[in-house]
Amino acid sequence: MVVLNKIYTRTGDKGETALSNGERVPKHSLRVEAYGTVDELNATLGLARLHATDEIAARIAVIQNDLFDLGADLSRPRMVEDAEAPYPVLRIIDAQVERLETEIDAMNADLAPLRSFILPGGSALAAHLHLSRTVARRAERAAVALSAAEDANPAAVKYLNRLSDWLFVAGRVANENGAQDILWVPGASR
Template sequence: MVVLNRIYTRTGDGGDTALGNGTRVAKNAARVEAYGTVDETNATLGLARLHAEGEADAALARIQNDLFDLGADLCRPDMAADARAEYPPLRVTPAQVTRLETEIDAMNAHLAPLRSFVLPGGSALAAHLHLCRTVSRRAERLCVALAAEEEVNPAAVKYLNRLSDWFFVASRVANGNGADDVLWVPGANR
């Protein structure tokens, strides 16, 4: 259980922070950059939810919760120690990745194939989902960079890869199932 009864601690005033296992690292460490950008993705998703209703909002709420799982996963290095930990760390699972894939396939089944790239825009929800897509892509790049240097749960990287695809397809659904997509016209302003 999480208990937050004090918000500021002053322990990070020198430019370092604690990971989930208590290790202190610089606030600009690759791991902190990665889970910080996952948190940023979650914040952009909160803005998108202001424009979502019904099942779309419920799906976005599930993803917001997953993003907290992902942040908890990334802030806890040393996966080999998981079995020995008093409290096993929360890890993103392949089932969470599969759920995104299933949802992408279900949404995409109702969309016409694209004949051009889609410009971010259309409805307010679609525009916000495009922002979520780009921020989640940055989070993915940071996780890939982190994984090149340190151990990272492979499902965490896969989740971010599928998530940006999910946001893209959901943006098309939010644009009248693609009818209101704003398409790129190459060289239109030459």
Template structure:
């Protein structure tokens, strides 16, 4: 259970922050940048939810919760010490990745195959989901970069990879199952 009685602590006033294992690191460290970008993804999902209803809103709510799980995962670097921790650290699981894959497959089943790249846009929800997609891809790139120098849960990287795909397919669904997709016309303005 998280209890936040005081919001500011002044412990970050000199450019450092605490990781989930208590270690202090620079606020610009690769790990903080990676999970900070996951937080940005979550904020973009919150914006998208302003336009979502029904199953889409419910799925986005699940994703927001997963993104907090992902942030908790990324902020605790020492997976090899998980068994020694005071409490079991939260890690993204393969089941969360599989759920995204299942949802992507279900949404994609109703869509015609793409014959062109599409431009981000269409409905307000689709445009917001494209923003979610691009920020989640940035979070993925940063997590992959982090994994070149520190241990990162492989399921966390997979989750981010599938998440950008989820947002792409959901944007097409939000564009009247692709009927309102804005197609790219190569060289149209030459």
């Protein structure tokens, strides 16, 4: 359990922060960038959730919880030492990725195939979901960069990749199952 009784600690005033294993790193490190972008993604989903129906809001709530799991995962390096940790280490697992895939397939079943790219927008919910999708893609790029330089959980990268797909399809669902999608018209403003 997390207990936060004092919000400011002054320990980061010189540009460093502590990872979940206690190691101190610069705030500009790849690891901090990755989990910080996941935190930003979670905040954008909080905005989307304000516009969501009960069913989509419930799914977003599960994803927001997953994103805290993902942040915890990304904030702890050295997966080989997980067994030696004094507490259970939280890692994204393949079942969380598979759940997203199942939900994508279910949502996509009622959508007409796309014949064009779509522009972000339509309903307020769809616009927020598309914004979240772009932040998810940025978080994925940050996690991939982290994976290339340090150890990172491969399931975390897969989760972010699948989540951006989930957000795209959910955006179409939010646009009356694609009826309100705004289609891209190549060269329309020439």
